Amino acid sequence: MWVLIWAALLFSLTERATCRKLAAPPTASPWNIIFSPAEITAEKGLCAVISCTFTHPDNINPTTAIWFKCPTNDRCDQNRNIIFHSETPSKAQEGFKQRVSLLETDLTKKNCSVIINDIRENDAGEYQFRLPGSYTYLKKVKITVSALTQKPSVLIPPLAEGEPATLTCTAPGICSGTPPHITWTWRGTGDNIRDNTIIQMREDLTIVTTTHFSTLIFTPSAEHHNMMVTCQVTFQKKYQIEETVTLNVTYVKDPQITGNKMVKEDGILDLTCSVDSYPPSDITWSKNGTSAPLQNYTENATLTISNVTREHAGEYVCTVPHLNRTMTASTVVTVMYLPVILPGSGCVDQAEVMTCVCVSQGVPLPLIEWPLLELSTEITTSVLGSSVNSTMSLPVGNHNNTTVECVSRNVVGVVREKLQVTQKGGKQRDISEECGNAVLPWTIAGVSLSVTVALLIYLSTNAYIRIQGKNVKPKEEDSTYISLDKKYTSQEEYEVIARRPR
Numbered sequence: 001m002w003v004l005i006w007a008a009l010l011f012s013l014t015e016r017a018t019c020r021k022l023a024a025p026p027t028a029s030p031w032n033i034i035f036s037p038a039e040i041t042a043e044k045g046l047c048a049v050i051s052c053t054f055t056h057p058d059n060i061n062p063t064t065a066i067w068f069k070c071p072t073n074d075r076c077d078q079n080r081n082i083i084f085h086s087e088t089p090s091k092a093q094e095g096f097k098q099r100v101s102l103l104e105t106d107l108t109k110k111n112c113s114v115i116i117n118d119i120r121e122n123d124a125g126e127y128q129f130r131l132p133g134s135y136t137y138l139k140k141v142k143i144t145v146s147a148l149t150q151k152p153s154v155l156i157p158p159l160a161e162g163e164p165a166t167l168t169c170t171a172p173g174i175c176s177g178t179p180p181h182i183t184w185t186w187r188g189t190g191d192n193i194r195d196n197t198i199i200q201m202r203e204d205l206t207i208v209t210t211t212h213f214s215t216l217i218f219t220p221s222a223e224h225h226n227m228m229v230t231c232q233v234t235f236q237k238k239y240q241i242e243e244t245v246t247l248n249v250t251y252v253k254d255p256q257i258t259g260n261k262m263v264k265e266d267g268i269l270d271l272t273c274s275v276d277s278y279p280p281s282d283i284t285w286s287k288n289g290t291s292a293p294l295q296n297y298t299e300n301a302t303l304t305i306s307n308v309t310r311e312h313a314g315e316y317v318c319t320v321p322h323l324n325r326t327m328t329a330s331t332v333v334t335v336m337y338l339p340v341i342l343p344g345s346g347c348v349d350q351a352e353v354m355t356c357v358c359v360s361q362g363v364p365l366p367l368i369e370w371p372l373l374e375l376s377t378e379i380t381t382s383v384l385g386s387s388v389n390s391t392m393s394l395p396v397g398n399h400n401n402t403t404v405e406c407v408s409r410n411v412v413g414v415v416r417e418k419l420q421v422t423q424k425g426g427k428q429r430d431i432s433e434e435c436g437n438a439v440l441p442w443t444i445a446g447v448s449l450s451v452t453v454a455l456l457i458y459l460s461t462n463a464y465i466r467i468q469g470k471n472v473k474p475k476e477e478d479s480t481y482i483s484l485d486k487k488y489t490s491q492e493e494y495e496v497i498a499r500r501p502r
Contacts (some may be wrong), residue, residue, distance in 0.1 A: 045235025047175035076128040117177025161251035169231030182214035222251040275319035288315035322446035339366035339408040358406035
């Protein structure tokens with residue numbers, strides 16, 4: 001009997017267990033909502049997008065959507081908590097009116113996503129979705145509000161001096177709420193950018209998303225290089241964020257050469273060529289007339305030559321290639337050296353005047369001095385290149401036992417040299433002939449007078465001899481030793497021209 005009872009009880013328990021295993025699973029609820037993500041962080045001044053999808057029974061045809069902001073420790077689905085009502089917007093709380101929009105207005109697509117613009121600190125909390133007259137979805141989405149950290153985006157094209165350019169500043173976010181206020185400010189070594197044009201615009205990406213940006217049009221110059229430009233965006237007149245960028249302007253200025261261009265012989269030549277440019281320029285030093293460059297540098301090039309000689313004088317060229325341009329600057333280097341008195345310097349003594357010439361060469365051009373300057377009658381100076389020729393004349397009576405000295409000086413130093421005096425006799429004779437020409441008429445008159453007197457004496461003497469010849473018979477030894485050969489001459493016709501001395 002007991003065996004039968006226990007067998008029946010065991011069979012009953014086994015049958016119940018089998019029935020439980022074969023029972024049908026519970027049916028899934030047709031009312032479901034999915035948030036992606038379930039927690040959202042939004043920044044002040046920007047917007048929050050609640051992305052969600054929902055399901056409902058097939059016999060439901062949703063036409064209206066309601067969003068609630070849940071108060072602490074209270075039910076959400078109450079009229080006072082409505083922040084969005086697609087059918088009656090006026091039912092929304094005052095602070096949310098015109099700030100909340102559906103991303104998709106056709107609810108049959110089961111998209112319940114909304115955007116909340118102009119996020120404020122008190123927008124933080126939980127939010128709930130409801131289809132009016134049908135169902136309030138139990139799941140909630142949470143929004144956390146943080147400080148504004150997203151910076152504006154500043155787009156800078158390549159900048160070149162003298163070419164107009166446009167800078168663009170785009171506000172953070174793609175919110176369709178109140179347009180932000182965008183401003184440009186300038187900082188740096190240069191003046192504020194003048195003659196600029198600022199335009200603020202918006203571009204609607206979708207019905208509920210918009211981008212706001214501002215453009216600045218100006219013509220950059222070298223002074224704008226390294227200038228800092230700040231774009232500041234202000235939301236709701238109280239939330240500010242900015243971005244600062246540095247302008248890089250391509251430019252090049254004319255190269256400049258500095259340094260002492262006059263150097264003493266055996267000294268040091270030190271020249272610097274500098275150029276203000278961006279990007280930095282290479283600099284090459286060369287000497288005019290030579291093919292090989294002396295030195296290569298970047299931005300600042302210092303050319304140094306020790307123990308300078310006269311051959312180092314000349315034109316030095318600084319060459320600066322920059323992008324598609326090549327610029328040059330040049331300077332002439334002068335090597336200064338002590339004057340020298342050249343061969344050919346000396347004095348010539350002729351007649352009443354002694355003429356002295358001193359030829360000197362030096363850099364800078366020397367100055368010639370004569371210690372006997374106060375005795376000179378005339379000084380002339382001529383210049384040829386780096387040589388000076390000075391000529392001095394002295395009266396003949398002023399240079400007896402005098403040493404003539406030429407002194408040549410410049411900034412380097414002074415040299416002195418005693419000049420050799422050369423006698424010119426031939427020229428003295430020329431001067432005597434010139435004096436003889438002055439008394440020539442008197443000489444002729446004297447000669448004429450002498451001839452006349454001699455002729456008178458001769459005639460008187462001849463007459464006397466004739467008279468004496470007729471009265472005295474001459475001896476042979478007294479006869480004429482030179483006779484005139486004439487035919488038919490008589491003895492009386494012989495004349496005495498000269499007598500032998502007794």
